[in-house]
Amino acid sequence: MSFDYDKASKVLEKKLDSLSRKTVLPASLLMLVAATSRVQLAARAKQDVTVDPAVLADVERNLRGAPRLPRDAFLVDMDRFEALLAEISGLVRQGDGHLAQALAVLEADRAAGTLDMVNAVARHLAGDDAFFAAYGERTPGAPRLLAFLVQAALAPRLAAVGEAVMAQFPKDRSWAFGHCPVCASPxxxxxxxxxxxxxxxxxxxxxxxxxxxxxxxxxxxxxxxxxxxxxxxxxxxxxxxxxxxxxxxxxxxxxxxxxxxxxxxxxxxxxxxxxxxxxxxxxxxxxxxxxxxx
Known part of the structure; x- marks a missing residue:
């Protein structure tokens, strides 16, 4: 099933207009979320993912609650990840002072080799939030910045893989659990x-x-x-x-x-x-x- 960018874009813009009226979140954060959502949508439209059925868990095992494709088995295109990361980092750099300062620390750590983004991606796939919480001590003004950047830059790819896997879920069977039938996340x-x-x-x-x-x-x-x-x-x-x-x-x-x-x-x-x-x-x-x- 092809991704309908035009339809998704119209829905997104209506939603962002509604969200802009909320006062519970800072205006600068809402602007960053809006801009990030748009670049994510553009990136999602470029994702062309096929999943070999041979790498998926057995259907009957899946229907008993096991993931069809565990989180750490999601294949990540690091080139596309880095490109989207750079684009989202640019949005952060233009915005709130605390976020921009934290980004400077993060980029300095990458340049010094003390922050390995491949490892950060692996930590997100593994659901290791302790890793991101620990790194947040390096950027107290914006302790969740690394988590935001990694998650935001991965999201289009993960969504495309998830959709491709879900397309192979048997149409005549029902899911009896609360967690995701694809990756077993809550x-x-x-x-x-x-x-x-x-x-x-x-x-x-x-x-x-x-x-x-x-x-x-x-x-x-x-x-x-x-x-x-x-x-x-x-x-x-x-x-x-x-x-x-x-x-x-x-x-x-x-x-x-x-x-x-x-x-x-x-x-x-x-x-x-x-x-x-x-x-x-x-x-x-x-x-x-x-x-x-x-």
């Missing part, structure tokens, strides 16, 4: 689609969207409705938070079925940041960061 956010309100989750790693059970905690698999609760906030119409009393985790869900609003999951997540604050204020956690490394 979901970032959910959304309800269609008249029946089918629940679709977006992977926090490869951004694949997959259908999942509506009455289930995607983090621990709890299906007892007495352990599952939802809440909304008047200031965030179109969003709800699903919490699990068993594992104390939460996930946000987008429900724009009665609104004329565009949905871009990685940006929906930022738009609804006040709900994260509310959930955490009630003692619930989310086991994933945003799609922007923070």
């Amino acid at each position: 979901p970032l956010i959910g959304r309800l689609i269609g008249k029946e309100g089918a629940r679709h989750l977006t992977c926090s790693f490869c951004q694949v969207e997959y259908r999942a059970k509506r009455l289930m905690c995607p983090h621990c698999g709890e299906e007892d409705t007495k352990q599952l609760e939802n809440f909304t906030a008047a200031e965030e119409p179109g969003y709800l938070v699903s919490v699990c009393l068993r594992c104390k985790n939460y996930i946000k869900t987008v429900d724009f079925r009665e609104f004329d609003r565009p949905s871009v999951p990685v940006l929906d997540d930022l738009e609804s940041l006040t709900l994260d604050m509310a959930a955490r204020g009630q003692g619930y956690n989310r086991p994933v960061l945003s799609a922007w490394g923070f």
Whole structure:
């Protein structure tokens, strides 16, 4: 299935216009996210990925919950990664002073050989956030900058690989778990689609969207409705938070079925940041960061 850049671009611009009205995030950060989203979309349109079925896990094993393609098996084109990294770094350099100062430290470390970007990519594929947290001590003014840069520059490739793998998921079978059927990473956010309100989750790693059970905690698999609760906030119409009393985790869900609003999951997540604050204020956690490394 070919990537429809024009359609995706129109949806993105509508979403960015909506996001620009939010005041919970600094204007400089919103500008960086908007510019990064545009260059990511252009990079995604250039990705031409095919996945050999021979490298994928057995379908029956996958249907029992195993990843079809583990995170560390995602092949990265380092030349394209470096090109996109340079472009996004240029956006950072033009923006907020703290980010630009942190970028100067990062680039000096690369030049000195003390920061190996190949290793940083490998750490992201492995889900090793401790690596990025430790490096953040080098850039206290912007401790998540390295995580942001690596994640942002990898995202188009990971999404293309994830989509290619998901295309080989058997159409006559259903997915019974909360984690991603491609890479087994936890979901970032959910959304309800269609008249029946089918629940679709977006992977926090490869951004694949997959259908999942509506009455289930995607983090621990709890299906007892007495352990599952939802809440909304008047200031965030179109969003709800699903919490699990068993594992104390939460996930946000987008429900724009009665609104004329565009949905871009990685940006929906930022738009609804006040709900994260509310959930955490009630003692619930989310086991994933945003799609922007923070």
